Amino acid sequence: MLQMLSLFYLFLEERQVIKLFKKLKVGKHANEYLVRIQPTDKVTGKRINWPVKYADNRKNAIKLERQMWAEYESGLNPNDGKVVFADDFKRYVKLRSKSISKVTLKSWQETARSVNSYFGKARIDQISTAMVNKYAHDYVAKHKATVSRSSNIAKRLIHLRNYFKSLEGKVIKENPVPENALKVFFKQSDFTVSQEWRIFTTDELVKIRKLIVHDLKHNPVEMNGSKLAILIESYTGMRVGELQALKFSNIVRDEDVLTFRINDSWSDLTKSFNGSLKARPKGYTRTLLPIPQDVIDLVRIYQARQKQFLVDHDLCNPLDLVFMNIHDYKKASNQEPITQKSINEMLRKICQQLDINSNGQRMSLYSFRHTVCTQLANTPKMSYPWAADKMGHSLQMFMKTYVGLSEDINKKMNELWVG
Template identity: 20%
Template sequence: MAYFRKIKSKTAKKGYTWGFTMDVGIDPVTGKRKQTSRRGFTTKSEAEVAYHKLKDQIYKGLKLESNDVLFKDVLADWLEMYKKTVKVSTIKSRRNLINHLLHYFGDMKLKNIKRPMYQQMLNDFYKKGYSLNSISSLHTTANMIFKRALELELIHQSPTDFAKLPKKQVTVEEIESKESKIRFLEKEELMEFLKMAKTEGLYLDYQLFSTLSYTGMRIGESLALKWTDINFEEGTISITKTLFNPTNHETKYQLLTPKTNKSIRTIFIDESIQAILKKHRVQQSQYKLMSGTDYVNEDFVFAKLSGHPLTVKLAGERMKRILKKTSLEKDITPHCLRHTHTSLLIEAGAGIKEIQEILGHGDVQTTMNIYAHMTKDLKEKTSQKFGELMKGLSENL
């Protein structure tokens, strides 16, 4: 039941505004009727629209009272909606941010959270040494929560509006000294690494690292590969998913959609990598027979002897083990093989658009940035090699 009424106002043009009071249930302790009010509407029809919205919210179980609603209640409502729009990995990445916000504002009434208080929270995080990226993510999360409060008409203004994010003051020296470097292996270094992986590597090492080097796939994409994704007749690999395993426990993984829509792609593979994968499939079949019912067959290409996919952490540890056996003195991770593949594409004369499609970059600017850095690096190395050659010639004159 609702009661609509005119309310005198010195600021309104008509001298009054509209408001309403409505029943929201019975207090289980006192047995008395519970009510909530809204006011400040220009016309009765606006008040009626607001009433029906609020009625729907209460009907759906969102029992928020205008004066006493707490920040944590709105956060819980927002989170339920947010979960339906993003991947599990995104929710996990926001958990710490949500906990920080709850620590500051959790039990506070929404109406008591003002702009100076919110700005102070951001400043506190900066003083505590949190990165600018973390503070920016915190602000983005808070903004979404308060936007939800605005949608529910629980507040008229968001305390996140006009907030100033801290900015690091970069000196000229830092700009000049901070040259972005993309780590990758040159062709000869890659050959040495893969040869060592083949002769000294453990099961899956040579197959996995060869695939990463020859395709430019992300490590998560390669570990999510299933045999049904490989078409040997067409010589292609379909990339449609990525492995999500934050705890690195071999059984606690999920297959999620790739990073962007552009990441869903089909790439061609040459005969050499096809031969490696075909041989690997035969070997894997033999291990399945040996393991019998203990093997969990989920069709993963890079499956451990248990049948579960290799984890990202283990792949990194395997790579370090092989690198120690080589003469290479580079700090290389599995992701660096993606850059290595990019360098080989550039050397082969591939264009930016072609490289973008192979790597599955959502934004061509990402490809251009990598291309620019790697082209510069390759040119510098070519110049050095030429200088060494000319030095050797001049010494023999």
Template identity: 20%
Template sequence: MTVDIGRDPVTNKRKQKELSGFKTKREAEKAAAALITEVEEGTFVQEKNVTFGDFVKTWLETYKKSGVKMSTIRVREHESGRLTKYFENMKMKDITHKMYQDAINDLKTNGRLSHNTISGVHSTGKMIFSKAVELKVIKADPTQFAKLPRKLTTVEELEQEEEVVKYLEKGELALLLKTAQEQGFQQDYPIFLILAYSGMRAGELCALRWSDLDMDEHTISITKTYYNPSNRAQEFYLLTPKTKRSKRKIDVEPIVIEALKQHRTWQKELMMKYRKTYYKGDFVFTRTDPLNVGYPIYIRTIENHMRRLLKLAGLNESLTPHSLRHTHTSLLAEASVGLQEIMERLGHKDDNTTRNVYLHVTKEKKKEASQKFGELMRSI
């Protein structure tokens, strides 16, 4: 059965759509009537034959020009690539809701991806198909109403779960810093001191320049973060902070300023030694190998050095530089600093982990206050 769907706006020739594959004449007539209604109401979409793989390539090129950060683009490329494995050569219009849901489920069962990873893939999928609907490549969005698979936790598993506190206690932090000062590599002590005393992210520390420091006012301005997807020292990028609130100025203790001054003295000697090749980027913490001297230090280097120090100190080796951010939170909470002030210092509006660490510490302090009050009353 053939249905007239209007005229081509360029050639003014009549356009027709062939309907086929129906078991009965009545089914064909119902489909034709529905199509005519769509044409008359202006809701008809002439779906195109573009494949998923080709559409994603076009979408990514447009997405790159939308002003998003390079790191975000890289994430979208990676996530769309996971969907491309399922749909690359399929026409966009042929991808059904069930096909999409099956792909999402397969990422969990066979891909063994985490819930957060699958959630990211799904977010990218929604962006792709939403754009396809907007451009009238497809009529319906197969991602609509798709559900993310979740692992069902039994009561027994929930009861057996142990809370893993990903931060150092005050005495443990002191031991880590002492180990860094006495057994660490050249830049270890000021690196881990500043991470612990400021709560900044490792990427923010790698991007830190001397011009960001005010030695007189004892402040550090955090305005950028380090990004190096290729892991080549000279191919790094300085990006805007993670969020708008990540741009901030924080006060630090005199001990941090003093350590930075001593570090600066050592760095000047390094600059003189390699004065012909030293990369003059004004970075506070840099690589020291002759070929890349002066370029920002790798985040991975900081992680490796921390693992070494934790082992030397006999501390939990699973902790990371980000754990020092949580350590900073716990110590501020112990010092009775409010959650809002801590959030502002860390540079984010809200964060469940930070909130949980804060509540954990303050809960213990409340218990301690109650115990002290009880002891006081018993002494009367």
């Protein structure tokens, strides 16, 4: 008997538990059982002040006590939930800042400011799904924002879900931000149809390229940077930041074709090179789509003329940039490339000159990326994995985000169906 008692007390010591079931007679929880556990911190040995809970009968009290111990053993510490939500979110963003790009960090910091402004001193354990839902609707109303997969509120909710996901099983039991929060919080009628990107037709591409080639041969070199950028973009569909970071030394021969092999990108936001391609480790390179020989020849001619211009103006190009901003002396001295804004403005002028309209769609340099991807997707016997690799995307992202219906394909399908 004594041995059995010793084993029982040893069990209690290992569980660090003192069972406290107490049936209350008065107050808000009258006729209910108060359930309390008294665990200790496994590192410091200090007793943890664990929140009490209530059960309607002794049987459920026993179940509840076991559940509370299971939560403790799994690493959950509700006391951490007493921390101010906005303060801890800032801590989380600061922690993440070491592993994300400066552009992505800016978006997270905007979410942190929004959280601080809206939730104030609310504690982590006070944040519920209903509160996040109200925050989402108030955000849209206050900012007169749209609701779509690419909207600001979509980014805010993704950030919040990722934050709370890091606390699941440790501070909170369940994430207050549901998966696909936009669809959960908003009605279908609340959503805004995203404005589609303008996809250039084959004829439009021919006109744009012909005009640019003519100007490259007749205009001063300092006026040609944006136009050459547009010409190369029309063949490669590369990201604009990658285009800005392009170097003359990136020209390579891949099998029997000429192209560019890139490994860096530029950010207009931070006015600096990222040191890598988007979502890729430093040192990773990507070979672009083949470039016609006559376009490469134009790049070489531009290189020679740029070099002479730099000598004449006592400037240098130590980074070997193709699109060094030689139209602006200060930016040229800092080895900065032409900005996206400047290139887009040049594209707007070219389209006006050629009477190419947006047709109510979004039209910018990024339109070439959608155009090239659409052409790739509609090329017979095309290897989609090969195409996705050339564009710097996963196959799923390539198909989902960039593959659209061009006017050329639409016309052919209509003729096929009618005829």
